[in-house]
Amino acid sequence: MRKIQVKIPSCPKSSYCVAVGSGFLSEVLPQIKKAMPGKELFLITDANIAKTKHLKNFLGRQQLPRFIISPAGEKSKNIKTVIKIIEEMEKRTLGRDCAVIALGGGTVGDIAGFVAAIYKRGVPVIQIPTTTVSQADSAIGGKTGVDSSISKNAFGAFKNPAAVFIDVRTLETLDKEQFNTGLVESIKHGLIADEKYLKYLQKNLKAILARKSEPLEYIAVKNCQIKASVVEADPYEKNKRRILNYGHTIGHAVESASNYKILHGQAVAIGIIAANIIEQKRGLADEKRLEELKNLFAKLDISLKIPKSITKKQILDAVKRDKKAVKKWPPFVLLEKTGKVLCRNDRFAHNVERKVVEETIDILLRQK
Amino acid sequence: MRKIQVKIPSCPKSSYCVAVGSGFLSEVLPQIKKAMPGKELFLITDANIAKTKHLKNFLGRQQLPRFIISPAGEKSKNIKTVIKIIEEMEKRTLGRDCAVIALGGGTVGDIAGFVAAIYKRGVPVIQIPTTTVSQADSAIGGKTGVDSSISKNAFGAFKNPAAVFIDVRTLETLDKEQFNTGLVESIKHGLIADEKYLKYLQKNLKAILARKSEPLEYIAVKNCQIKASVVEADPYEKNKRRILNYGHTIGHAVESASNYKILHGQAVAIGIIAANIIEQKRGLADEKRLEELKNLFAKLDISLKIPKSITKKQILDAVKRDKKAVKKWPPFVLLEKTGKVLCRNDRFAHNVERKVVEETIDILLRQK
Numbered sequence: 001m002r003k004i005q006v007k008i009p010s011c012p013k014s015s016y017c018v019a020v021g022s023g024f025l026s027e028v029l030p031q032i033k034k035a036m037p038g039k040e041l042f043l044i045t046d047a048n049i050a051k052t053k054h055l056k057n058f059l060g061r062q063q064l065p066r067f068i069i070s071p072a073g074e075k076s077k078n079i080k081t082v083i084k085i086i087e088e089m090e091k092r093t094l095g096r097d098c099a100v101i102a103l104g105g106g107t108v109g110d111i112a113g114f115v116a117a118i119y120k121r122g123v124p125v126i127q128i129p130t131t132t133v134s135q136a137d138s139a140i141g142g143k144t145g146v147d148s149s150i151s152k153n154a155f156g157a158f159k160n161p162a163a164v165f166i167d168v169r170t171l172e173t174l175d176k177e178q179f180n181t182g183l184v185e186s187i188k189h190g191l192i193a194d195e196k197y198l199k200y201l202q203k204n205l206k207a208i209l210a211r212k213s214e215p216l217e218y219i220a221v222k223n224c225q226i227k228a229s230v231v232e233a234d235p236y237e238k239n240k241r242r243i244l245n246y247g248h249t250i251g252h253a254v255e256s257a258s259n260y261k262i263l264h265g266q267a268v269a270i271g272i273i274a275a276n277i278i279e280q281k282r283g284l285a286d287e288k289r290l291e292e293l294k295n296l297f298a299k300l301d302i303s304l305k306i307p308k309s310i311t312k313k314q315i316l317d318a319v320k321r322d323k324k325a326v327k328k329w330p331p332f333v334l335l336e337k338t339g340k341v342l343c344r345n346d347r348f349a350h351n352v353e354r355k356v357v358e359e360t361i362d363i364l365l366r367q368k
Numbered sequence: 369m370r371k372i373q374v375k376i377p378s379c380p381k382s383s384y385c386v387a388v389g390s391g392f393l394s395e396v397l398p399q400i401k402k403a404m405p406g407k408e409l410f411l412i413t414d415a416n417i418a419k420t421k422h423l424k425n426f427l428g429r430q431q432l433p434r435f436i437i438s439p440a441g442e443k444s445k446n447i448k449t450v451i452k453i454i455e456e457m458e459k460r461t462l463g464r465d466c467a468v469i470a471l472g473g474g475t476v477g478d479i480a481g482f483v484a485a486i487y488k489r490g491v492p493v494i495q496i497p498t499t500t501v502s503q504a505d506s507a508i509g510g511k512t513g514v515d516s517s518i519s520k521n522a523f524g525a526f527k528n529p530a531a532v533f534i535d536v537r538t539l540e541t542l543d544k545e546q547f548n549t550g551l552v553e554s555i556k557h558g559l560i561a562d563e564k565y566l567k568y569l570q571k572n573l574k575a576i577l578a579r580k581s582e583p584l585e586y587i588a589v590k591n592c593q594i595k596a597s598v599v600e601a602d603p604y605e606k607n608k609r610r611i612l613n614y615g616h617t618i619g620h621a622v623e624s625a626s627n628y629k630i631l632h633g634q635a636v637a638i639g640i641i642a643a644n645i646i647e648q649k650r651g652l653a654d655e656k657r658l659e660e661l662k663n664l665f666a667k668l669d670i671s672l673k674i675p676k677s678i679t680k681k682q683i684l685d686a687v688k689r690d691k692k693a694v695k696k697w698p699p700f701v702l703l704e705k706t707g708k709v710l711c712r713n714d715r716f717a718h719n720v721e722r723k724v725v726e727e728t729i730d731i732l733l734r735q736k
Contacts (some may be wrong), residue, residue, distance in 0.1 A: 011379060038694075067505040083447055083516070095693040118486065120691045121513060121524040122604075145489060148451070150458040156489040157525065236490075323488045325463040326406075 002221055006140065006228040008160060008235050016145075018140060018164040018228070020220045022213040025057045025128075025167040029064075030043040032101065035163070039124075040098040042089055046072035049104045052173045054130060058103055065092055068238060069108060074260050077107045078147045079155050085115050099124040101161065105131035105163040105178075106138040106264070110153075114143030117159035124162035130170035132182025136189070136223040139164050141231045141244075143210055151321055152256060158236055163325070166224075168216035180300040182264025183208070184247075186219050187296065188272065189226040192246045195339030197222050202292075205299055242349040243341040245324070247272035253318035257310045269302045270364060277360045278352055279334050289338060304367055312361050319357065329354070370589055374508065374596040376528060376603050383394065386508060386532040386596070388588045390581040393425045393496075393535040397432075400469065400494055403531070407492075408431075408466040410457055412480035414440035417472045420541045422498060426471055433460055439475060442628050445475045446515045447523050453483050467492040467530065473499035473546075474506040474632070478521075481512030485527035492530035498538035500550025501633055504557070504591040507532050509599045509612075519689055520624060526604055534592075536584035548668040549633025551576070552615075554587050555664065556640065559593040560614045563707030565590050570660075584589055610717040611709040613692070614639035614701040618728070621686035625678045637670045638732060643726045647702050648718055657706060672735055680729050695724070 001021035008014040032041065043066035049055055050068050067085045069076045089098070102112030102125060109127050116125035129139035145156025171179060183201070190198025200218075201208070207215045227244065234241040239289075251271025255262055272293060279285035297304060322330035331349030336342040345349065376382040400409065411434035417423055418436050423713060435453045437444045450557035457466070470480030470493060477495050484493035497507035513524025551569070556567025568586075569576070575583045595612065602609040619639025623630055630638075640661060647653035665672060690698035699717035704710040712718065 010381075013378075036712055079447075079451055080733045084680055087516055087518055090516060090689075091523055093689055093696055095696065096691050097694045114486075118482075118523050118525055120522065121511065121526055143489065148455055148458060150455055154454055154458055154488065155486050157486055224528075321458075321461055323464050325461075328461055328463065 002217070004221065004224045004228060006160075006224075007232045008288050009232060010050070010235060010266055014160045016161055018166060018224045020166045020168070020217055020224065022065045022217055023167065023169045025054060025165075025170060027164045028128060028167075029058060029060065029062055032099075033165070036099055036124070038097070040094055041101055042092070042094055042098055043067070043103060043246050044069065044108060044115065045103040046070065046076070046105075046108050048072035049108070049130060054173065055103065058128070064101070065094075069104075069111060072104075073107055077111055078149075081111055082115055082118075082146055082155070084313070085111070086119055089115075089119060096120045096123060097356060099126065101126045101128065102133075103128045103130065105129065106134040109139050110144050111146055111224060113142075113159045114146055114157060115153065116318050117144055117157035122159075125159060126263065127164045129160040129164070129166060131174055133170060133185055134182075135166050135168070135171070135220050136182065136185040137227065139166070140224055140227045142235065152252070152260075153323065160235075163255055166220050168213055168220055171211055171216060176301070177263065179211070180209070181263045181269070182299075183300060184268045184272070184302070186205060186223055187293075188244075188246055188268065189223055189274070191335060191338060192243050192333075192341050193226045193230070193339060194222070197226070198338060202296060205296075209292040217299070226275055239346070240348050242324070243333050245349070246335070246341065247275050249322060249324075249330050249332050250274035250315070250357075250364070252322065254306060254310070254317045254364075256318040257309060257314035262307070269297050270304055270306065273304055274364055275332065275361050275365075277363055278332065278356060281356055281359070282334065284334060284336060284342060306365055306367065310360070312365060315361050316358065324349070370585070371678045372589065372592045372596060374528075374592075375600045377600060378603060382528045384529055384531055386534060386592045388534045388536070388592065389586055390585055391535065391537045393422060393533075394428055396496060396535075397426060397430055400531070404492070406465070408462055409469055410460070410462060410466055411435070411469045411471060412437065412453060412476060412483065413471040414444070414473075416440040417476070417498060422538050422541065423471065426496070428710055432469070437472075437479060440472075440473055445479055446517075449479055449709075450483055450486075450514055450523070453479070454487055457483075457487060464488045464491060467494065467578060468494065469494045471496045471498065473497065474502040477502050477507050478512050479514055481510070481527045481529070482514055482523065482525060485512055485525035487628075489523060490527075493527060495529040495532045497532070497534060499542055500534045500539060500547050501553055502550075503534050503536070503539070503588050504550065504553040505595065507534070508584075508592055508595045510603065520620070520628075521691065528603075533709065534588050536581055539579055539584060544669070545631065545659060547579070549631045549637070549670060550576070551581065551668060552633040552665075552670070554591055554634045555661075556614055556636065557591055557613075559640065559703060559706060560611050560709050561594045561598070561707060562590070562702075565594070566706060570664060573664075596670070598643050607714070608716050610692070610699070611701050613717070614703070614709065617687065617690060617692075617698050617700050617727075618642035618683070618732070620690065622674060622678070622732075624633055624686040624689075625682035626675060630675070634670050637665050638672055638674065640730050641672055641735075642732055643700065643702060645731055646700065649724055649727070650702065652702060652704060652710065664731050674735065675731055680726070683729050684726065692717070
């Protein structure tokens with residue numbers, strides 16, 4: 001097992017450890033109990049995980065009070081679910097001395113993290129991500145949130161976990177689409193921070209898709225290291241952390257315009273292509289990287305086609321509602337070259353004219 | 369105008385300034401706009417304030433997008449109101465570059481502070497408290513929260529304000545009961561931190577009740593200084609901040625058992641009496657302070673009688689649900705002497721046996 005420390009220099013007490021390994025899920029609960037003696041533990045998981053061996057594996061012979069999010073997935077990632085969970089915790093008269101354990105994918109982690117952030121003004125949360133996307137991204141870095149009836153993550157908080165446990169064997173039960181689209185965040189990490197890592201992903205794709213432990217552990221560690229280095233520098237997303245948003249501005253907009261029928265990873269892949277088109281228009285990129293990326297996404301069976309039901313206006317409207325928008329227009333993260341984000345005057349996100357974005361969306365909509 | 373700085377040593381960027389004065393409400397909005405150029409401002413206030421001159425006074429010729437909490441008061445302090453406000457902010461496509469202004473009493477401040485804490489993972493909040501209790505207590509220190517259908521402040525967060533403006537002239541329109549019960553937090557501050565201040569309150573009660581600017585400004589400053597010194601030492605209530613909870617353990621329980629029909633200040637007055645009874649049982653206090661306190665509360669027309677509809681069991685059950693409870697029993701803050709909290713082995717909150725608490729509740733229930 002490897003351990004990566006995520007430091008929060010502005011608040012050293014909030015620093016935490018990410019443990020990465022293969023097949024150690026059954027050892028996690030005893031470790032938590034040892035590290036948090038006397039804490040009442042409350043488990044949040046979802047209907048998908050409850051069906052797999054992971055829940056049994058995690059609990060062993062122990063029992064924990066729990067809430068099973070049902071249905072699993074984005075549909076339940078809203079404030080109503082948060083209210084249900086908190087009222088369940090209150091019914092069990094859990095005090096501020098409790099801790100929340102999140103066992104599951106991004107949805108479980110986001111909901112449980114937000115619950116922990118606001119339950120009686122905050123209790124610790126332990127993240128045990130079980131999907132490619134949550135292991136690479138959402139379980140690390142402290143962003144939590146749930147949707148309102150109007151927009152995504154309208155309710156949210158920064159809540160650093162007390163600890164993260166990544167067992168790559170939990171990926172075994174993931175369906176192919178979830179597994180593959182979740183790898184897009186790893187590709188993003190390579191693009192923004194480490195060209196060699198991107199090459200590693202291209203070269204070892206077969207072993208990764210065969211879900212072999214070694215490459216999965218390697219990418220889990222690499223993702224943590226990259227994300228940790230960014231989050232450490234800027235935990236509350238004032239500037240540098242923005243780079244993690246690469247491909248997410250148009251990506252989120254497409255996801256939102258599709259009414260979340262498009263998976264997050266697929267939307268981000270489209271967003272990465274969009275960023276590349278903008279980069280080309282600015283003379284920052286050539287077609288070569290675009291072709292490489294399209295090739296990589298094709299190998300992952302990720303379609304870059306935007307469904308016909310989605311209009312340009314819907315995407316543009318969603319862009320304006322971006323959380324990072326200032327005066328209803330978000331700044332864009334762009335690459336200077338593979339592995340390096342464009343930084344000008346100390347800023348990592350840049351204004352892109354509306355016209356350029358519109359042209360880019362036109363190109364995306366024509367994509368087959 | 370006097371300015372008091374509230375420092376957050378663990379996070380210097382979160383430090384903020386409390387301005388105290390008399391009749392400067394009309395100058396506040398220009399000051400906010402100057403300090404936060406380019407921020408979209410969103411005003412949260414309530415139906416009571418909307419009826420007074422304060423809202424007009426605050427806005428002058430300006431207009432701000434706003435949400436008026438209706439009905440005013442505890443009834444609206446719940447997660448449903450928070451959802452309504454956040455959806456209103458989303459409809460106005462407010463981004464993360466907006467700031468929330470809370471103009472009103474404790475309910476408005478608590479709701480608006482919590483909204484600001486969780487809207488798109490956090491936006492700044494400016495507190496403009498307009499009641500004795502919010503000026504003395506809730507607007508300073510960053511505690512925010514709203515109720516669930518089961519308990520008080522089940523949803524909450526620590527959210528330091530970006531700034532606090534206390535204009536004591538806003539107290540003019542407060543009804544007598546609200547005004548007087550709000551002074552209980554000031555009495556608490558004297559009891560836990562400053563015997564001289566308690567004496568000042570006793571001596572100048574007439575001028576305070578006549579709502580003269582000078583003593584009101586004096587107590588606003590004094591309350592800020594005392595609260596700031598405690599909050600600075602322990603912003604997240606790990607230990608010393610507990611002392612602000614003096615009188616609140618039994619107080620909250622009585623308030624909760626009354627189904628919030630008893631005003632917060634009255635409940636805390638009862639809780640302070642309860643703490644005194646426990647102190648006497650422990651040999652920490654004599655009857656003299658009890659008589660003085662009863663006398664002071666009588667002058668404020670605050671009844672210490674618990675309504676007959678409330679049972680001992682209801683109060684005890686509420687004690688067990690206290691947010692600070694560890695293994696379903698909360699620690700109690702006690703005085704060593706007037707102006708000084710009992711501290712043993714570096715702890716400011718202490719275990720009090722269930723039997724002692726039960727006897728204390730018996731005495732309270734017999735009180736006329």
